[in-house]
Amino acid sequence: MAGEAELTPTGYINHHLQNLTTSVGEGGFWTLHLDTLITAVLMGLLIVFAFWAATRKATSGVPGKWQAFVEICLEFVDKQARDTYHGPSRLVTPIAITLFFWILMMNLLKMIPADFIAKPLELAGVHYWKPVPTADVNATLGMSISVFFLMLFFAIRAKGFGGFTKEFLTAPFGKWMMPFNLIINIVEWVSKPISLAMRLFGNMFGGEIVFLLIWVLGGAGIIGALAGGVFGLGWMLFHLLVIPLQAFIFMMLSIVYLSLSEDAH
Template sequence: MILEKILDPQKYISHHLNHLQIDLCTFKIIMPGTFSSHFWVLNVDSIFFSFILGSFFLIIFYIIGRKVTQNVPSKLQTSIELIFDFISTNVNSMYQGKNALIAPLSLTVFVWVFLMNLMDLVPIDFFPFISEKVFKLPAMRIVPSADINITLSMSFGVFILILFYTIKMKGFIGFLKELTLQPFNHPIFCIVNLILEFVSLLSKPISLGLRLFGNMYAGEMIFILIAGLLPWWSQCLLNVPWAIFHILIISLQAFIFMVLTIVYLSMASSKSHEN
């Protein structure tokens, strides 16, 4: 179904939008077009590629770190040093205070999200063809950041850090004061303040995850539409320019996710105001 001529573009597009899913209650693969009656369903392809890309990032940076030299560096070492300088400059300019976790976290977020986004440039039929013909799998999607479960999971991790540093720096009482005494500093408005601040607090991880998902899903969808609706001889005329432009989107989305992570943690780590 992948590279064969498909007369119905709708089937081709829907096929490429299906995840490789496993029902954790029955441990069976969910076939495309069917739905599980259970809640616990895993998108195995997104988890697998997220793990592979994260491991690739850690291994490469670990090897270069062990072989770092003060003499003439290799091209790969130079590239990694440029990434380190780029991350360090942004952290120093946006994060107020000192925290040994922020720079490594920012580096991890930027590189990991960038690698996940970069999978969008792989030809859309390549991995699905291999998975179907070699491993007999019914579906395969390879862009983890185009899966809302992955992006919201990452943003939820950032949200946990926001709560942790807010309570650590301001105390639990100070955290409650922020929720109940802002923006209207009067006890009579406690409920109103709580509703407003809770929505504002909850919007941070939701917007962080949805922004990345929306942009990457849209980019993937355009590649699928080009492949599914146009004849093969005209696809390169649109695929190549869109892929070149998409490189900017890939980098920009990774940068935005990193910057917002730093900004949110900087706000959480700032000292409380007197009310």
């Protein structure tokens, strides 16, 4: 079945965009994307191990190359978090570090050609594996919904439940315009996690499709292979900027939303 799908360019692309799924109960809403879950967890564990390796032999003197690199990365994220968020919480920097480096690691999987992962897995009997978790809207929505609940937590902690509810119903037009205030605030709060998720997903999913199209072009004879090599190299170099940029944007917007949730209107 997988071999037949690869006979045409459309079938090849659709095959590589298909998730490995499993259903809990009767399926539907409880259909899990195993490839997204497994890969996301592995990338999270990998970055934790990398940071642990840097701290394992950390020294206050002249640091090693890996320790120096990790310190530069962490100081960069910490500075961005401190410059953007001015509240009292100490959770913001750990949240920013987690979001940035976890998303960065997941995005970096885009630099590995899809067949380099899919072909070995097919030999093991796994015929569907979408390698980039951030090209799955379920993953990006999951992260953005987590940020949404953090926004609620920060807002209620800063204003109290009563103060948050009062502001939600009376801002920005006052208590006599309560229905309009409610509609506006619901749209504002809901739109933030949705836009956060769709921005990351759209860029990663679109990039994945272009990579697959270039890979298909490479199979169209000698000229196609040469064109595919040139376009693939150019697109890969472009994505060396896109991959960290998308992780940075997601992190920065999350910090901005957390900061705004504590501000009084």
